[in-house]
Amino acid sequence: MTAEDILSSEDFKKCADFHGHICPGLAIGYRAAMAALDWLEENRAMDEEMVATVETDACGTDAVQVLTGCTLGKGNLILKYYGKHVYTVVSRNSGEGVRVALKAGVLELSERHQELVRKLSGGEATQEDRKEFWELHHKKSHDILGGSLKDLFTIKAAHIAIPPKAMIEPSKMCERCGEPTMVSKLSEIDGHYVCKDCLDNDYQPLAE
Amino acid sequence: MTAEDILSSEDFKKCADFHGHICPGLAIGYRAAMAALDWLEENRAMDEEMVATVETDACGTDAVQVLTGCTLGKGNLILKYYGKHVYTVVSRNSGEGVRVALKAGVLELSERHQELVRKLSGGEATQEDRKEFWELHHKKSHDILGGSLKDLFTIKAAHIAIPPKAMIEPSKMCERCGEPTMVSKLSEIDGHYVCKDCLDNDYQPLAE
Numbered sequence: 554m555t556a557e558d559i560l561s562s563e564d565f566k567k568c569a570d571f572h573g574h575i576c577p578g579l580a581i582g583y584r585a586a587m588a589a590l591d592w593l594e595e596n597r598a599m600d601e602e603m604v605a606t607v608e609t610d611a612c613g614t615d616a617v618q619v620l621t622g623c624t625l626g627k628g629n630l631i632l633k634y635y636g637k638h639v640y641t642v643v644s645r646n647s648g649e650g651v652r653v654a655l656k657a658g659v660l661e662l663s664e665r666h667q668e669l670v671r672k673l674s675g676g677e678a679t680q681e682d683r684k685e686f687w688e689l690h691h692k693k694s695h696d697i698l699g700g701s702l703k704d705l706f707t708i709k710a711a712h713i714a715i716p717p718k719a720m721i722e723p724s725k726m727c728e729r730c731g732e733p734t735m736v737s738k739l740s741e742i743d744g745h746y747v748c749k750d751c752l753d754n755d756y757q758p759l760a761e
Numbered sequence: 762m763t764a765e766d767i768l769s770s771e772d773f774k775k776c777a778d779f780h781g782h783i784c785p786g787l788a789i790g791y792r793a794a795m796a797a798l799d800w801l802e803e804n805r806a807m808d809e810e811m812v813a814t815v816e817t818d819a820c821g822t823d824a825v826q827v828l829t830g831c832t833l834g835k836g837n838l839i840l841k842y843y844g845k846h847v848y849t850v851v852s853r854n855s856g857e858g859v860r861v862a863l864k865a866g867v868l869e870l871s872e873r874h875q876e877l878v879r880k881l882s883g884g885e886a887t888q889e890d891r892k893e894f895w896e897l898h899h900k901k902s903h904d905i906l907g908g909s910l911k912d913l914f915t916i917k918a919a920h921i922a923i924p925p926k927a928m929i930e931p932s933k934m935c936e937r938c939g940e941p942t943m944v945s946k947l948s949e950i951d952g953h954y955v956c957k958d959c960l961d962n963d964y965q966p967l968a969e
Contacts, residue, residue, distance in 0.1 A: 571779070573807040573830055582834070599781045608958065615834030622781055625833050626790070626823030632833070635957045636946030657934050657941045670929045721878045726865050733865045738844030749843045750816065
């Protein structure tokens with residue numbers, strides 16, 4: 554598939570729609586997720602057929618959620634704040650797993666692109682700077698979408714323990730704020746059950 | 762809007778498509794996200810116009826991602842593992858914020874529904890049990906979608922500090938595994954820059 558084929562595909566449009574814009578990080582997530590699904594010979598997880606571990610909360614993670622069906626709210630997305638474009642997907646069906654890791658240099662931006670990022674971050678970007686930034690950003694995304702898989706990633710089998718499926722768990726009221734809370738997230742303190750929010754935020758003992 | 766109106770709406774279909782199925786948690790997330798957007802008088806965030814804090818990684822969070830545009834990969838979703846269906850959304854445009862908290866009892870399941878959950882979790886559910894479980898699950902979702910907002914949630918203005926926008930950050934190679942890593946996530950150890958994955962997993966000092 555060429556970059557143009559991908560850009561006009563339903564799958565990529567869903568990713569861009571969910572994420573809100575097209576950017577190099579989303580392009581990496583798209584390529585990584587598709588590579589993982591190909592490797593595993595799996596389709597999108599309707600239920601919890603797959604589990605993904607993402608090592609970043611950057612843009613690529615949104616494409617992984619859309620394409621693999623491993624979503625934050627379904628309990629089959631494990632998030633690690635490592636700051637790395639590394640995506641590991643395991644299949645509950647086959648027991649197989651694959652680790653897709655971005656190669657060094659792929660996300661390197663040109664001097665001009667970096668300068669525009671600095672200007673945007675510093676709030677000094679003009680209207681033209683913004684326009685140029687998005688042009689460079691789209692060009693970089695295009696290059697990633699059209700790049701060869703072996704230039705983008707190191708792809709290896711991953712042998713990791715598959716976590717148990719998410720459970721439906723009853724809630725109980727926090728005795729401090731009165732809000733329903735999953736039982737496993739309540740702390741017992743001074744004989745009372747209290748949620749983490751109440752515990753974290755200036756906890757005062759409850760009257761007996 | 763009736764439950765039927767919602768079930769046949771494009772917005773709800775997008776949530777169900779992303780999440781993979783319809784369930785009471787997704788219904789709560791749909792109602793909470795819509796209530797927050799109404800309160801803020803905002804539309805879905807294309808960029809980072811809004812920031813959402815979710816106090817659970819349960820199903821509702823997927824509807825919040827789809828409807829508010831505050832997604833894990835865009836840096837405008839803050840995740841707290843409190844086990845509570847509490848969703849706080851703030852607008853960068855207006856500076857206003859709203860906290861939508863599920864009321865006690867809304868997610869309570871009937872005795873039979875709970876029994877089926879236990880059977881499913883224990884791997885003892887028959888084909889008929891599964892069918893009945895999903896019927897009860899859909900009925901509960903329907904009730905939540907059609908319920909009145911004041912029966913479902915406590916909705917209050919939230920005055921919270923708005924976090925800075927996500928930054929595009931350069932990566933450097935981890936000196937141990939050689940994989941590109943966001944600079945702010947690297948640790949300096951023995952004069953070498955090492956990623957958290959290498960640091961966590963049986964770190965051995967690098968040769969000088």
